[in-house]
Amino acid sequence: xxxxxxxxxxxxxxGAGIARAAALLFAAEGAAVGVAELDRAAGERTVAEIxxxxxxxxxFATDVSKPDQVEQAxxxxxxxxxxLDIIYNCAGGSAPPDDSVTRMPIDAFWRNMQIDLFxxxxxxxxxxxxxxxxxxxxxxxxxxxxxxxxxxxxxPPRHAYSAAKGGVMSLTKCIAVEYGKDKIRANAIAPxxxxxxxxxxxxxxxxxxxxxxxxxxxxxxxxxxRDVAEAALFLASDESRLITGIVVPxxxxxxxx
Ligand SMILES: NC(=O)c1ccc[n+]([C@@H]2O[C@H](COP(=O)([O-])OP(=O)(O)OC[C@H]3O[C@@H](n4cnc5c(N)ncnc54)[C@H](O)[C@@H]3O)[C@@H](O)[C@H]2O)c1
Numbered sequence: 434x435x436x437x438x439x440x441x442x443x444x445x446x447x448g449a450g451i452a453r454a455a456a457l458l459f460a461a462e463g464a465a466v467g468v469a470e471l472d473r474a475a476g477e478r479t480v481a482e483i484x485x486x487x488x489x490x491x492x493f494a495t496d497v498s499k500p501d502q503v504e505q506a507x508x509x510x511x512x513x514x515x516x517l518d519i520i521y522n523c524a525g526g527s528a529p530p531d532d533s534v535t536r537m538p539i540d541a542f543w544r545n546m547q548i549d550l551f552x553x554x555x556x557x558x559x560x561x562x563x564x565x566x567x568x569x570x571x572x573x574x575x576x577x578x579x580x581x582x583x584x585x586x587x588x589p590p591r592h593a594y595s596a597a598k599g600g601v602m603s604l605t606k607c608i609a610v611e612y613g614k615d616k617i618r619a620n621a622i623a624p625x626x627x628x629x630x631x632x633x634x635x636x637x638x639x640x641x642x643x644x645x646x647x648x649x650x651x652x653x654x655x656x657x658x659r660d661v662a663e664a665a666l667f668l669a670s671d672e673s674r675l676i677t678g679i680v681v682p683x684x685x686x687x688x689x690x
Contacts, residue, residue: 435463436670441514443467443507445497445556446524448475450629451575454658455521455665460488462666464519467510469495469503471524489514497524497552500559507559517563518570519669522556522601525549525575526631527594534592542593549575549597550604557608561617569616572608573668576601576621578684585687587646598623602680609678618677620668625684627656652686 437459447456448470456466460483468483468490470476476492483490491513493506511517528544531537553574564570580598584590601621608619626632626647636644636655647655664683667673682688 436666436672437519438463440464440518440669441467441510441516442519442521442669443469443510443517443556443560444521444523445469445495445552446471447479448472450631451624451627451658451661451665452521452523453479454662455523456490457482457486458659458662458666459519459521459669460490461486462670464669465489465491465514467491467493467506467513467517469493469497469506469510469524471496497522497555498547500555503552503555504559507556507563511563516567517560518567519573520556520560520564520570521573521575521665521669522553523573523575523665524552525597527591531591531593533590536590537593542596545593545597546600549594550600553601554604557604557619561608561612561615564617565612565615570618571669571673572605572617572619573665574601574605574619574621576605576623576680578623578625578682578687580623580680581688586650587643605680606678613677618668618673620673620677621680622661622664622668623680623682623684623688624661625651625656625682625687627658627661629658650685650687650690652689654685656683656685 446452447468495506
């Protein structure tokens with residue numbers, strides 16, 4: 434079943450983790466994928482995996498916090514595949530040394546804003562005109578359970594990251610309201626602890642008590658990148674055609690407590 438047959442997707446950070454899983458899944462479901470990634474080797478690996486499996490993908494060397502690079506990557510994706518239907522702003526993460534408001538270096542605040550919030554803004558800014566041209570489309574922005582919470586027990590404060598992801602939620606709602614008339618949908622996903630390669634390292638450095646706290650909070654267990662990619666696939670596909678302006682928690686029950 435090709436749930437994205439004929440569609441073209443632009444996905445940021447698709448060299449690793451959740452975005453990589455989404456790129457592989459979207460391509461397997463029939464989409465052509467523009468892989469926008471800072472790490473050239475990782476991005477090219479994702480493209481090789483997709484094309485090796487018979488799919489269509491193109492790599493674009495991109496820092497999502499640089500307007501000219503985002504514009505080129507999005508225009509390049511639309512040009513390579515003839516249209517653009519899906520924008521998945523996924524690149525991001527807590528940029529160290531993020532900490533509490535009074536402890537973090539001032540620059541750490543801006544670094545998180547630049548990648549997580551400004552990067553998402555840029556993807557929407559340069560992507561929306563292509564979706565309008567295509568007669569509509571789906572935007573998926575990456576937020577986090579951290580946007581809903583002042584802290585997660587057992588984790589150090591990451592106030593800049595939380596604030597940036599809160600901004601991503603608000604921006605998503607603004608876009609849903611403003612561009613609904615153009616048949617453009619905008620939704621966000623808020624994952625809990627997902628065992629990406631990077632987070633496997635974090636898990637390995639945790640004490641037994643921290644790990645057991647994590648398992649208690651995650652009632653269905655911690656997630657895999659594929660768990661988030663499946664939610665993104667639904668939001669990217671026409672199956673979610675009446676859904677816009679929402680945040681989908683993929684959170685193992687964490688926010689229910
Ligand atoms: N993993 C989790 O537990 C988790 C939880 C909640 C939210 N998220 C969010 O999901 C998204 C993906 O997280 P992940 O854990 O899969 O990440 P990851 O660290 O596994 O992969 C991130 C990818 O993005 C790329 N990247 C980093 N900065 C970039 C930039 N400026 N421009 C372009 N590419 C860049 C990296 O090279 C890497 O390939 C992030 O927005 C993160 O905040 C992750």
